[in-house]
Amino acid sequence: MSGRGVYGHERQKEQLGAAIASGRLAHAYLFHGRDGIGKKEVAKAFATAVLCGKGRPEACNACRSCKKVKSGNHPDLITVKPDGAFIKMQAVRELIGIMAFRPMEGGRRLFLIDDADRLHPAAANALLKTLEEPAAANIIILITAKPYLLPRTIISRCQQLRFRPLRRETVARFLEEQAGLEATVTRALAASAEGSIARALQLQQEDYLADREGILTRLASGHAGAPLPRLALFRYLGKSKKEIHDKLTLLQSCFRDALVWKELRDQGMLVHGDHLDQVHGIARLTTDDLLFNLDAIAASLRALEANANKLLTLEAMTFTLRL
Ligand SMILES: [Zn+2]
Structure with missing residues (x-):
């Protein structure tokens, strides 16, 4: 069948x-x-x-x-x-x-x-x-x-x-063939959709793509580590559990891309391959720093899943990230 x-x-x-x-x-x-x-x-x-x-x-x-x-x-x-x-x-x-x-x-x-x-x-x-x-x-x-x-x-x-979550490529293929989206966009949406076509379509309706642009630019700027930009990042991460989860996942994908770019120099392997300049900018961080950041975000996601205090968790994380 x-x-x-x-x-x-x-x-x-x-x-x-x-x-x-x-x-x-x-x-x-x-x-x-x-x-x-x-x-x-x-x-x-x-x-x-x-x-x-x-x-x-x-x-x-x-x-x-x-x-x-x-x-x-x-x-x-x-x-x-x-x-x-x-x-x-x-x-x-x-x-x-x-x-x-x-x-x-x-x-x-x-x-x-x-x-x-x-x-x-x-x-x-x-x-x-x-x-x-x-x-x-x-x-x-x-x-x-x-x-x-x-x-x-x-x-x-x-x-x-x-039924298991769909593979990224499958979600991306659906978005291209059925929703008529550009390959660069489908890749980014599919990477954040956790295997769900419905979720990918929902992300597309929300401000996900604009958000992505904003956060990539912010992390690439080289000024993100100063206190005020950190505070801005903290505020940006949102209030509701779902919004925080989505934005942390996005943040994770940015550092992950920088790491992949550093190691492999292969644009095709990137989630945000259509924003190579910014990914390259974030890749100025050392491998250690990038791994540290990924761990810090993963720990926050786990803490939030376990219903830890949202604001305290995010604040602590935002101010320990190596930016
Ligand atoms: Zn028939």
Whole structure:
């Protein structure tokens, strides 16, 4: 199963394709892995191939069934999502009601339950009953970034597929091909996206690129070590946990680039290769200093993860960095 337009996850696609080809489909799957990496896209590609009904791992993308899936109108592909905070009992009741009948188009019927960790406990309980006595034609795919929030009784009845963060090159390729971004920009976004396409697109919407320009220039200037610029850097790192995390990761990538540039002189290996002048400027620091800075940032990230005092942690770090 190649799942046209689905990036990465080759092993999972292969496994699902083989299941279709052999006719050995599970009646319930659990797709888990962090947000924004394409679990739902793989599920949809899988559903399309199953509904295409030719027993081949690839959907033909030309038949009536494939066209209906594409336009979001296939009666045997049903998506269930949270309504407010929960996936409510009512939604699961409807699902069970539909299951009592044969699929509309004759073959199989698939239910995609997105954000499955948000199943209301009562709804999860009702769903468990259907998982215990599955009706043959139905396939349920639970999708979640937080499988640990699902009852074990449910997890144990599903075939699990774990999805890993995408490789940087995969995220960059998506951004180039699907979002039409320049290669220089995609590389920088992909490097900070932690394997998530959704995250990369979000960064693009935020001021990430402007931020990057600002911080590279600041670090390259040679004046960053004076007290006032340090204070400015400290303020720049932000207040909310997420903002701090993002900016520290960015700061990390700048020092990392300087180190790579010093050692390898290979522009192609840089995250910020489109800002070579600045990277070269930061590379005036010694290897020891760069390593020290990377350690200091990593320690701060760990401290923040462990809920240390944000301001104290950042202040201490900002004033120890070798700039
Ligand atoms: Zn087809």
